[in-house]
């Protein structure tokens with residue numbers, strides 16, 4: 001297959017850098033353009049970007065000139081991966097979709113729109129069909145696909161496996177979120193060292209709503225939200241990458257921890273989302289040590305695409321409790337968007 005040309009919006013940021021790293025030698029996509037704000041526009045990427053990943057910047061990227069985030073400037077691309085702040089995404093992403101680009105977005109701006117898929121292919125690959133309704137309703141040649149906020153990501157994958165096996169009624173969740181989730185330069189060191197910040201603006205509302213859309217059913221070109229009730233506390237902690245979520249659940253039918261572990265570790269992506277370059281393999285790893293998962297040790301499981309669950313045990317208030325870990329800038333952001341784009345191509349919706 002001839003590689004599909006793609007561009008990255010917000011290429012210099014925390015998520016943008018992950019896009020570059022994950023698209024280096026990607027079998028389906030080739031990066032032909034990089035864009036950032038007018039602070040960086042016109043500069044070589046290697047000069048404008050403060051590279052923060054441990055792996056080196058791909059050699060092809062350093063001399064690429066940063067372009068403005070406008071459709072006319074990125075005509076060489078067919079898909080744009082958006083790592084824009086939500087405010088900018090709100091105005092820019094529809095301009096790209098109208099101009100015929102498929103926009104795979106990390107921003108929260110369009111996640112709640114009824115005709116915009118909010119996708120985790122290993123959970124709700126069928127929701128991508130909303131793109132057809134979106135194109136009809138908006139008269140766009142292109143489209144917008146979104147992935148959820150990085151805390152809902154691993155949480156929803158684990159909940160999907162339990163919901164499918166036992167049903168799901170309520171979830172009480174407490175997050176411990178990494179610093180890279182706040183972008184670059186993000187939270188000041190004097191705020192976060194020796195500290196936990198017990199509020200991340202807007203995050204609790206996202207975690208209490210986004211899983212309901214992803215666990216919901218596609219019916220007549222709309223999503224019927226799952227009837228699951230959530231309560232979330234979200235916290236920023238001094239971890240570089242990897243969001244940990246402590247979860248208590250009430251199931252539709254009671255299950256032992258052993259039954260839950262079997263349901264989690266045997267969970268498979270829907271057929272349409274299997275065997276793509278970014279398909280997590282396995283989708284979920286269940287650890288049986290008493291002190292795992294841990295971000296430093298487990299975040300790169302399955303290349304950062306696998307959801308890691310541990311400490312599955314009875315909950316004295318609800319039914320079960322457990323811990324979920326997911327890499328926030330890989331599965332929770334850039335890797336997730338790339339997986340969405342791969343599914344879009346496979347479904348002939350590009």
Ligand SMILES: NC(=O)c1ccc[n+]([C@@H]2O[C@H](COP(=O)([O-])OP(=O)(O)OC[C@H]3O[C@@H](n4cnc5c(N)ncnc54)[C@H](OP(=O)(O)O)[C@@H]3O)[C@@H](O)[C@H]2O)c1
Pocket residue numbers: 009010011012013014015016035036037038039040041069082083084085086088106107108148149150180181182183184185328329332333
């Ligand atoms: N970090 C995560 O774990 C994570 C996870 C899921 C979703 N998200 C979402 O992904 C998006 C990007 O997050 P991030 O953490 O990568 O943020 P970030 O590190 O602050 O990067 C923001 C990027 O957007 C560019 N930008 C800013 N204003 C712009 C404008 N007016 N026009 C064009 N480009 C502009 C910046 O370019 P300059 O360098 O030129 O300023 C930079 O490349 C956000 O919507 C965020 O909520 C993040």
